[in-house]
Amino acid sequence: MSSAPRGFDRLAQMIAEQVVGRVVEAIDIDALVQQVDIDALVARVDVDGLLERVDVERVIERIDVNGVVARVDVAELIDAIDVEAIVSRVDVQAIVDRIDVGALVDRIDVDRIMDRIDVQEIANRIDVDALVEQTELGSIIARSTSGVLTEGLDLIRSQGVGLDDFVNRWVNRAMRRHGEQPVGPPLLIPAAGALPASTSSLEQAKDHAS
Amino acid sequence: MRNPRGSVSRQGNYAGAISRLVAFAADVAIAWATLLFLVGVVSATITFLTGRSIDFRSLHLLAIVVVVVWSLIYFSYQWALSGKTIGMALFGLRVVTAEGGGIRSRQAVTRTLALPFSIAIAGLGLFGIVFRIDHRGWHDRLAGTCVVYDWDARAARLRWLARQHDLAEAGQSRSAQ
Numbered sequence: 001m002s003s004a005p006r007g008f009d010r011l012a013q014m015i016a017e018q019v020v021g022r023v024v025e026a027i028d029i030d031a032l033v034q035q036v037d038i039d040a041l042v043a044r045v046d047v048d049g050l051l052e053r054v055d056v057e058r059v060i061e062r063i064d065v066n067g068v069v070a071r072v073d074v075a076e077l078i079d080a081i082d083v084e085a086i087v088s089r090v091d092v093q094a095i096v097d098r099i100d101v102g103a104l105v106d107r108i109d110v111d112r113i114m115d116r117i118d119v120q121e122i123a124n125r126i127d128v129d130a131l132v133e134q135t136e137l138g139s140i141i142a143r144s145t146s147g148v149l150t151e152g153l154d155l156i157r158s159q160g161v162g163l164d165d166f167v168n169r170w171v172n173r174a175m176r177r178h179g180e181q182p183v184g185p186p187l188l189i190p191a192a193g194a195l196p197a198s199t200s201s202l203e204q205a206k207d208h209a210s
Numbered sequence: 211m212r213n214p215r216g217s218v219s220r221q222g223n224y225a226g227a228i229s230r231l232v233a234f235a236a237d238v239a240i241a242w243a244t245l246l247f248l249v250g251v252v253s254a255t256i257t258f259l260t261g262r263s264i265d266f267r268s269l270h271l272l273a274i275v276v277v278v279v280w281s282l283i284y285f286s287y288q289w290a291l292s293g294k295t296i297g298m299a300l301f302g303l304r305v306v307t308a309e310g311g312g313i314r315s316r317q318a319v320t321r322t323l324a325l326p327f328s329i330a331i332a333g334l335g336l337f338g339i340v341f342r343i344d345h346r347g348w349h350d351r352l353a354g355t356c357v358v359y360d361w362d363a364r365a366a367r368l369r370w371l372a373r374q375h376d377l378a379e380a381g382q383s384r385s386a387q
Contacts, residue, residue: 129371154370157229157302157361164226171341181343184358185310188222 222310224345225303225357236297241284245277282322289318294360302361308346308354317353324349 183189249266257263266273288295293304293313305321307313313321328335328348335348346356 128368153300153302153361156300160229160232160301161220161226161359163228167228167340168226175341177343184223185306185308185356187310188306188358189310 220359221361223359224343225359226345227340229301229303229359230339230345230357233295233297233301233303236300237285237295238297240296241281244284245280248280249276282319285325286315286318286322289313289321290315298357302359303357304360305355305357308344308350308356310358313353313355317355321349321353321355324352 253264253266285295289305290313293306298304305313305318307317324335337347338351339345339347344356350356
C-alpha cells in the first residue's frame with residue numbers, strides 16, 4: 001500500500017525538477033519584471049502594518065551611532081553649508097531689538113569686573129611721553145605749570161637726584177652690595193619696589209647719562 | 211637741563227646724601243638770614259623806643275642761646291608741621307617715620323636735638339647718610355625717622371617733555387619760514 005504512493009511521489013518529484021528547471025531556463029526574467037506593475041504591487045503593501053510590526057527600539061539599539069558619526073566627514077559637511085546664506089536670512093536687528101540691554105547690564109557685576117582689572121598695569125602701558133610729545137597736551141601742560149621758579153626747582157632737584165645716584169652707585173660698588181635692597185620705607189615703597197642693586201645701578205647710569 | 215625721566219620713580223625713595231646736604235646748607239642759610247632779620251627788627255625797635263643802640267656781639271651767651279633756641283624752633287616746628295623745612299621743600303625732600311608715615315612732634319624735637327650730636331663728633335653720625343642703604347644718620351635712628359624724595363618728579367618730567375615739544379615746533383616753524 002505504501003510503496004505505490006512513494007514511487008508516485010518520487011516520479012512526481014523528478015518530473016517537477018525537470019519541468020521547473022526547464023521552465024526557469026525558458027523564462028526571460030527581464031521581460032517578466034518589465035511586465036510587473038511595481039507601483040500597484042507597492043500600493044497593495046500595508047506599509048503601516050509592516051512598520052507596526054517593526055521593533056524600532058531594537059533596530060536603533062543595533063545601530064552603531066559612533067561608527068556612523070566616525071564615518072561622517074564633518075569638514076566636508078561644514079563646507080557644504082552656506083553659512084553666508086544662513087546668516088543673511090537672520091534678522092539681527094530683530095534679535096537685538098528683543099534683547100533687554102538694561103536688564104543685561106543690571107546683571108553684570110561691575111565691581112567684580114573692576115576688581116579683576118589691573119588699572120595700574122593699564123596706566124603703565126600708556127606711553128605718557130609719546131602722548132605729551134605728539135599732542136597739544138604738552139603745550140597745555142607747559143602753559144599751565146611752567147614758570148621760572150618751577151623750572152629752576154626742577155633743575156636743582158634733578159641735579160640733586162643725579163648727584164645722589166652717582167654717590168650711591170660708587171658706595172654700592174665699594175661696599176659690594178648685591179641682591180635686592182629696599183629703596184624706600186615700606187609704607188611708601190611696597191616690597192615689589194625693592195630693586196636689585198645691579199638693576200638700580202644700571203637705571204641710575206642711564207639716568208645720569210641722559 | 212637734565213632729563214628728569216629717571217627721577218619719576220624716585221618719589222618715596224630714600225633721599226641721598228648730596229640732596230640732603232645741600233638742603234641742610236640752604237636751611238642753615240635761611241635760618242641765619244631770618245635770625246639776622248629778626249635781630250635787626252628787635253634792635254631797631256629797641257633803638258626806636260629807647261634811643262639806645264644794642265651791640266649784640268658783646269652778648270655772647272645770649273647770642274648762643276638765641277641761635278640754639280631759634281634753630282630748635284626753626285627745624286622742629288617745620289618738621290612737626292609738614293615733615294619738611296624750607297630748604298628740604300626746595301630740594302623736594304621730606305622727613306617721614308622709618309616705616310614711611312608722618313612724623314609726630316616728639317620725633318621732630320628728638321631729631322632736632324640729636325642733629326648737633328651727629329655733626330659734632332667729627333661728623334661720624336652723618337656717615338650713615340652716605341653708607342647705609344636707608345641713608346639714616348644717628349639723628350634719624352634716634353628719632354625713628356628717615357628722609358625721602360617727595361617732589362612731583364612726574365610733573366617735572368611732563369614739563370620737560372612739553373618744553374621739548376614746544377622747542378621742536380618752534381624749530382619747524384623757523385625752518386618753514
